[in-house]
Amino acid sequence: MADRGFDLEGRLDALEEHDLKRALSPVDRVAERGYFAEPSGGDLPVLDSAEALVFASNNYLGLTDDQRVQDAARQAAATVGTGAGASRLVTGDTLVHRDLERQLAETKGTERALAFSSGYAANVGTIAALEPDVVFSDELNHASIIDGCRLADTETVVYDHCDAADLRARLEERVERAAREGREPADESWLIVTDSVFSMDGTVAPLEAICDAAEEYGAWVMVDEAHATGLYADGGGVVQAEGLEDRVQIQLGTLSKALASQGGYVAGSSDLIECLCNDARSFVFSTGLAPPAAAAASEALHVARHGDARERLWENVAHLRDGLESMGFEVWGDSQILPVVVGDRRDAIALADGVRERDVVAPAIRPPTVPEGTSRIRVVPMATHDRDDIIACLEAFQAAGEEVGLL
Numbered sequence: 582m583a584d585r586g587f588d589l590e591g592r593l594d595a596l597e598e599h600d601l602k603r604a605l606s607p608v609d610r611v612a613e614r615g616y617f618a619e620p621s622g623g624d625l626p627v628l629d630s631a632e633a634l635v636f637a638s639n640n641y642l643g644l645t646d647d648q649r650v651q652d653a654a655r656q657a658a659a660t661v662g663t664g665a666g667a668s669r670l671v672t673g674d675t676l677v678h679r680d681l682e683r684q685l686a687e688t689k690g691t692e693r694a695l696a697f698s699s700g701y702a703a704n705v706g707t708i709a710a711l712e713p714d715v716v717f718s719d720e721l722n723h724a725s726i727i728d729g730c731r732l733a734d735t736e737t738v739v740y741d742h743c744d745a746a747d748l749r750a751r752l753e754e755r756v757e758r759a760a761r762e763g764r765e766p767a768d769e770s771w772l773i774v775t776d777s778v779f780s781m782d783g784t785v786a787p788l789e790a791i792c793d794a795a796e797e798y799g800a801w802v803m804v805d806e807a808h809a810t811g812l813y814a815d816g817g818g819v820v821q822a823e824g825l826e827d828r829v830q831i832q833l834g835t836l837s838k839a840l841a842s843q844g845g846y847v848a849g850s851s852d853l854i855e856c857l858c859n860d861a862r863s864f865v866f867s868t869g870l871a872p873p874a875a876a877a878a879s880e881a882l883h884v885a886r887h888g889d890a891r892e893r894l895w896e897n898v899a900h901l902r903d904g905l906e907s908m909g910f911e912v913w914g915d916s917q918i919l920p921v922v923v924g925d926r927r928d929a930i931a932l933a934d935g936v937r938e939r940d941v942v943a944p945a946i947r948p949p950t951v952p953e954g955t956s957r958i959r960v961v962p963m964a965t966h967d968r969d970d971i972i973a974c975l976e977a978f979q980a981a982g983e984e985v986g987l988l
């Protein structure tokens with residue numbers, strides 16, 4: 582079987598040979614900037630969110646309000662500073678970053694992890710740095726994956742949403758095409774990229790079948806766990822839930838959803854992280870993640886791994902899905918994102934307005950964001966919703982659904 586992976590060791594050796602290799606400094610040098618000191622105390626103003634129940638946030642575990650997470654951010658601001666002040670490779674590296682990356686690697690079951698200033702920057706920087714010859718991309722992948730492919734100027738083959746059989750057919754087609762053109766596809770590097778949880782459909786990618794196909798054709802797999810990190814097994818994503826850590830070469834995501842902060846990350850082998858420190862321009866030429874954001878994400882990850890917020894979220898998801906379906910609504914997906922699909926865009930807007938009048942916020946999603954005829958309301962519970970909140974949401978949907986004539 583041809584090896585269509587990426588020779589990261591070779592790349593690193595070449596950089597070293599030409600004295601061009603950059604690396605983060607040893608962690609004891611970073612420690613000089615300090616980290617663990619007494620928090621300064623004092624409460625920051627909190628926005629009043631009492632007037633409506635929000636069922637449309639990516640703050641899935643409700644941790645942006647968590648005292649421990651807020652304290653971690655305050656403490657980092659007070660001891661390390663509010664900003665990194667420079668890129669990580671220059672003077673912007675701190676123990677707060679290292680602590681976050683160590684914990685991400687541990688959660689993701691990888692050798693290392695690297696924090697980026699956003700999930701968008703992580704996707705764009707990673708794909709462009711790898712310069713794959715061909716990317717096989719799910720048709721509903723996030724915009725930052727699409728932009729990464731554009732920036733890498735790579736050939737992108739789009740496969741049907743969550744369809745491993747279609748992916749396999751496209752891989753085979755590509756082998757046959759190369760043979761017809763008399764090229765040796767073994768010279769090429771191939772990357773299969775997918776979101777794990779898709780934000781508009783709530784679907785979950787068939788990662789095991791994708792890994793099977795990847796291994797058969799020698800390609801690498803990159804999974805964007807933006808909507809999954811923190812929510813699945815031991816605070817990981819779908820890769821952890823399915824035990825695929827050793828078969829997915831690149832795990833990536835955001836710190837801005839369940840991890841209640843801002844920023845992104847990539848987790849993988851040491852070679853991968855070292856290559857990104859050299860070649861991911863969105864890492865090299867961008868200021869390090871702000872220390873309070875890194876510290877908040879780190880604490881949120883700790884809470885996600887060891888607390889009961891995940892359990893509460895999934896209970897709320899089950900309660901809400903059961904309730905909506907038993908009313909007669911069509912609910913897509915298989916994750917914490919519950920798209921209530923009503924079809925017509927005017928009906929979707931009327932339903933969203935109706936639930937809003939009943940103090941529940943869950944906006945309508947219409948074309949061009951989603952295909953014509955599949956307008957929907959994306960209902961997303963959080964771990965911090967209590968039983969009464971879920972019941973209030975269901976009652977709002979029942980009343981508004983009847984008013985619009987959908988039930």
Ligand code: PMP
Pocket residue numbers: 699700701702704723725776780805807808834835836837843844845
């Ligand atoms: N990937 C996916 C699947 C996302 O949904 C998002 C955010 N909407 C991103 C990447 C980008 O993450 P960030 O907001 O941290 O830039």
